[in-house]
Amino acid sequence: VNSDLRKLYTFDGFTNHGCEPNVLSIDGDDSPENLSYDMVAMRDIDIGEEILVDYATFEYECDGHQIEKCLCGSSKCRGNMRGFKHLTLDEKIEIMPHADFALVEKFVAETPNLSFVDYTHCLPGSIDVVQHGDEWEMVAAKPILAGELLFRNTSTVVTDEDFKFVVRLRDQATLAVAGKHFLHREGYMEFLGFDSFMQHSCDPNVVQTYVSMTDYEIHARRGIKLGETITCDYTALHNLFTGAKLVPVMSFTCGCGSDCCRGEIHC
Incomplete structure (x- = not known):
């Protein structure tokens, strides 16, 4: 979210996007020295089931790495993944409780009547x-x-x-x-x-x-x-x-x- 600060994930950097995810990324100590976070299951996950996270909960704008055609297969699929900024208001409301707070602050700063x-x-x-x-x-x-x-x-x-x-x-x-x-x-x-x-x-x-x-x-x-x-x-x-x-x-x-x-x- 912060243009001067970007996380380098390890093995979970290969987690795919899903518009109806089964895990949630929750930030911990978000300081430059310790970018800790937890990955929490949003529902029961079966053995062998793919782990999916909604990229829009931590990407405000996917400048240059957007997903033009989402293939998650969910009935709630939004069609693409270009970042939180490009969601409809209803979509923003739905995922806002799960979104990184720095992302929400940026949304507030850029939106009139808010x-x-x-x-x-x-x-x-x-x-x-x-x-x-x-x-x-x-x-x-x-x-x-x-x-x-x-x-x-x-x-x-x-x-x-x-x-x-x-x-x-x-x-x-x-x-x-x-x-x-x-x-x-x-x-x-x-x-x-x-x-x-x-x-x-x-x-x-x-x-x-x-x-x-x-x-x-x-x-x-x-x-x-x-x-x-x-x-x-x-x-x-x-x-x-x-x-x-x-x-x-x-x-x-x-x-x-x-x-x-x-x-x-x-x-």
């Missing part, structure tokens, strides 16, 4: 974030009592539908976009931040209360166990302080499993 937020070291002590596949969720980092304040936060007002945030969580990057991670209100949108990845439940364990146009508090509706998923009701995130209600822009089938589950959710 901002970067790093939450790696500034999450409230009461919560943590965990990843399941390509999805994130918030969990309790300690036992929480009913009525307890989990955290206070301030949302970012967004007026451009095309604006996006690259969010860093757990040393991985993911893309927050208007249709999925923003609250839509009349005349503006809100990006909440790390709690934009909170999961929905029709019987949530926390409630959001606004104390200004953009400042809000998250309190526990009931006791929450260590490691329990933090959930809110996506349809109840109205700003009662200003009277600004949610404008529904998406629908999904809820799988919260609660006795009061409403099934189809519009939010």
Whole structure:
């Protein structure tokens, strides 16, 4: 990624590209003295199965060594491999959690209407974030009592539908976009931040209360166990302080499993 710094691989330099890889390269100490990395299996791999890695997760632009016709044979084959820069936005979003972070930083620097937020070291002590596949969720980092304040936060007002945030969580990057991670209100949108990845439940364990146009508090509706998923009701995130209600822009089938589950959710 860095034009002044290039890795010389050893035996794994012969690993072929696949658009649906079975291993992931994770950087360790990325200093000039020690370019360490781990190769981690993304799924179970059978004896004799070829080891494949997605070159686009660590090559921003394949200047002079691009693959003009990919022959990986996957149903998800992208047709060629010219580097992360040349992927569609949907393709970038799909592999971004697995991409080298220096590559993501370069993407942010070259892309208009895109901002970067790093939450790696500034999450409230009461919560943590965990990843399941390509999805994130918030969990309790300690036992929480009913009525307890989990955290206070301030949302970012967004007026451009095309604006996006690259969010860093757990040393991985993911893309927050208007249709999925923003609250839509009349005349503006809100990006909440790390709690934009909170999961929905029709019987949530926390409630959001606004104390200004953009400042809000998250309190526990009931006791929450260590490691329990933090959930809110996506349809109840109205700003009662200003009277600004949610404008529904998406629908999904809820799988919260609660006795009061409403099934189809519009939010």
